[in-house]
Amino acid sequence: MATDKKLCLSGRGVTKVFGIGRQKLTAVDHVDFDFHEGEIISIVGESGSGKTTLAKMLLGLLSSSEGEIYFQGQKRDIRSGRKRQEYWKNIQAIFQDPFSAYNTFHKIDTVLLDCIRMRGGKHLPQARKVELMEEACGFVNLKYAELTHKYPFELSGGQMQRLMIARIFLLKPKILVADEPTSMIDACSRATILDYLMKLRDETGMTLIFITHDIGLAYYVSDTVYIMERGRFVEHGSADSVILRPREPYTRRLISDVPKIHEPWDLSTVVFA
Amino acid sequence: MPNPILEVRDLTTRYITRYKESVYAVDHVSLKVEEGKTLGIAGESGCGKSTLALSLMGYYFPPLHYMGGEILIDGQNISGMKPDVVRKSILGREIAYIPQAAMNALNPTRKIIDFIGDVVRAHDPSWNRQMIYDHARKTFEMLGLPAEVLQKYPVELSGGMKQRTVIAVAVILSPKVLIADEPSSALDVTSQKMVIKMLRDMMESGFIKGMIFITHELPLLYNVADEIMVMYAGQIVEHATAKQAVFDPLHPYSKGLMGSIIVPESGLRDIKLTAIPGVPPNLKNPPAGCRFAERCQYARAVCRGTSVALSAADPNRLYRCVVPEAELRRLYQSGD
Numbered sequence: 001m002a003t004d005k006k007l008c009l010s011g012r013g014v015t016k017v018f019g020i021g022r023q024k025l026t027a028v029d030h031v032d033f034d035f036h037e038g039e040i041i042s043i044v045g046e047s048g049s050g051k052t053t054l055a056k057m058l059l060g061l062l063s064s065s066e067g068e069i070y071f072q073g074q075k076r077d078i079r080s081g082r083k084r085q086e087y088w089k090n091i092q093a094i095f096q097d098p099f100s101a102y103n104t105f106h107k108i109d110t111v112l113l114d115c116i117r118m119r120g121g122k123h124l125p126q127a128r129k130v131e132l133m134e135e136a137c138g139f140v141n142l143k144y145a146e147l148t149h150k151y152p153f154e155l156s157g158g159q160m161q162r163l164m165i166a167r168i169f170l171l172k173p174k175i176l177v178a179d180e181p182t183s184m185i186d187a188c189s190r191a192t193i194l195d196y197l198m199k200l201r202d203e204t205g206m207t208l209i210f211i212t213h214d215i216g217l218a219y220y221v222s223d224t225v226y227i228m229e230r231g232r233f234v235e236h237g238s239a240d241s242v243i244l245r246p247r248e249p250y251t252r253r254l255i256s257d258v259p260k261i262h263e264p265w266d267l268s269t270v271v272f273a
Numbered sequence: 274m275p276n277p278i279l280e281v282r283d284l285t286t287r288y289i290t291r292y293k294e295s296v297y298a299v300d301h302v303s304l305k306v307e308e309g310k311t312l313g314i315a316g317e318s319g320c321g322k323s324t325l326a327l328s329l330m331g332y333y334f335p336p337l338h339y340m341g342g343e344i345l346i347d348g349q350n351i352s353g354m355k356p357d358v359v360r361k362s363i364l365g366r367e368i369a370y371i372p373q374a375a376m377n378a379l380n381p382t383r384k385i386i387d388f389i390g391d392v393v394r395a396h397d398p399s400w401n402r403q404m405i406y407d408h409a410r411k412t413f414e415m416l417g418l419p420a421e422v423l424q425k426y427p428v429e430l431s432g433g434m435k436q437r438t439v440i441a442v443a444v445i446l447s448p449k450v451l452i453a454d455e456p457s458s459a460l461d462v463t464s465q466k467m468v469i470k471m472l473r474d475m476m477e478s479g480f481i482k483g484m485i486f487i488t489h490e491l492p493l494l495y496n497v498a499d500e501i502m503v504m505y506a507g508q509i510v511e512h513a514t515a516k517q518a519v520f521d522p523l524h525p526y527s528k529g530l531m532g533s534i535i536v537p538e539s540g541l542r543d544i545k546l547t548a549i550p551g552v553p554p555n556l557k558n559p560p561a562g563c564r565f566a567e568r569c570q571y572a573r574a575v576c577r578g579t580s581v582a583l584s585a586a587d588p589n590r591l592y593r594c595v596v597p598e599a600e601l602r603r604l605y606q607s608g609d
Contacts (some may be wrong), residue, residue, distance in 0.1 A: 046566055194546070243537050244349045244539055255537055259492040259536070272418070
């Protein structure tokens with residue numbers, strides 16, 4: 001199913017080494033991946049496994065020490081500022097902490113207007129801009145009229161994260177990297193955020209790269225799951241095959257670490273490290 | 274029947290804002306923790322879970338004020354005590370608290386052992402260095418933490434290790450009741466499991482006698498707690514055994530919460546997760562009737578009129594809804 005889709009982002013031997021000499025630390029170690037268009041891909045691993053470093057490399061915020069990243073089949077070139085700007089029109093991100101993601105001095109309008117401007121809508125008539133903003137807020141079930149003159153700190157964490165998704169809806173990038181988008185918010189608002197992310201994929205056909213440590217969330221949202229251990233992908237495949245029939249002991253451990261309700265949660269195997 | 278280790282009757286506390294408005298964050302809450310049991314408290318952010326935890330410890334520093342009710346720890350009433358007295362003689366010995374961002378509680382410029390020294394000497398100045406070290410070592414070893422941790426600075430420890438260290442420091446004076454306020458929400462699933470295992474071990478070895486576990490992660494709560502209390506807008510809306518609360522919730526709010534459970538089990542992808550629409554009411558002027566009525570899909574005219582009392586479905590099971598039990602069940606069945 002996935003094979004007949006177009007490649008969106010792929011990497012060969014992507015590596016990131018921090019530090020030199022004795023302090024050398026390989027955060028991401030020669031990983032290969034193929035992300036297809038319109039897929040939801042999860043990258044799962046425990047803290048310190050290199051998930052976020054990989055995400056930063058995909059976003060072009062960090063350069064890779066070795067290996068190449070290909071965007072739509074072409075070698076990615078973001079060496080100049082202008083090319084990087086161009087690349088960022090195609091790839092956007094949602095981060096863990098919605099509270100620090102906004103500029104505190106900018107009202108919500110400004111946040112959304114910036115997105116419209118980035119899509120080349122700077123000279124649109126005001127009425128059209130408002131219409132676009134209303135549509136984006138409506139997408140995540142927020143009311144534009146209630147938000148217009150507010151500052152980000154006046155919103156709750158869940159609302160901020162939803163507004164982040166509204167931003168992405170306006171920007172319509174080809175790829176969205178969501179780095180633990182639900183870890184800072186309530187379990188009750190979590191389902192909503194995940195559902196909006198899935199809706200975003202369904203409506204705009206973007207590729208979604210979802211990074212998490214909770215394999216349950218990964219199973220709920222994604223088509224393909226990549227399991228990351230110490231900078232390497234140890235297992236990947238469709239969500240059903242990886243989570244219901246895991247091959248690697250590491251994957252099995254990740255699954256057993258998540259509390260469940262229908263199956264017993266075995267605490268006796270815990271090793272204090 | 275064993276004596277409850279912690280009993281709370283009709284506890285009410287409020288915040289007084291700068292404009293002299295009252296916010297009743299804990300509104301007539303009664304609960305009991307029996308020896309060897311864990312009580313879980315669930316609810317959305319802002320529903321009063323953490324305020325309840327602070328209130329239980331008698332930690333009344335402005336803007337939080339005590340309004341009424343009784344808190345009995347192993348028979349001793351602490352509700353009338355001054356916060357300073359509570360801090361000196363009750364906290365740490367009778368009742369201990371693990372805050373939400375516990376890893377930030379450690380002082381970055383001091384070694385763990387010095388930090389423990391401060392804690393112990395604040396309660397009993399007669400301890401000397403060697404006594405503190407021996408005691409700390411014994412406790413750490415019992416809780417599965419390596420003794421080397423004592424000589425380290427917080428920056429040298431990983432997140433999960435810091436969290437477990439803070440828990441160990443909290444229980445260093447062997448309190449009777451432990452209040453864990455989201456002890457694992459900042460950790461990944463693997464460290465979370467270690468923290469839970471540690472708490473479970475403490476419980477089983479009788480090191481602590483009772484625990485209150487606060488979290489919004491329902492699958493976790495189900496595995497940790499014996500009983501679950503669901504809070505909404507400062508009130509208890511449901512109190513049942515863990516099994517009943519998760520698989521057979523009575524209150525429409527609990528029902529909604531259970532609809533947002535995500536677990537890696539085979540049926541998950543076929544279920545449509547449901548989220549509760551809307552936001553909780555502003556507690557400065559809470560609605561006169563049922564506080565959940567605005568967001569409840571089963572709400573009717575009578576819900577908005579008068580306030581709703583807790584009613585008992587059976588002796589160990591309470592819920593706060595005007596609709597009788599049988600009718601609620603029928604509504605849920607026709608809805609599914």
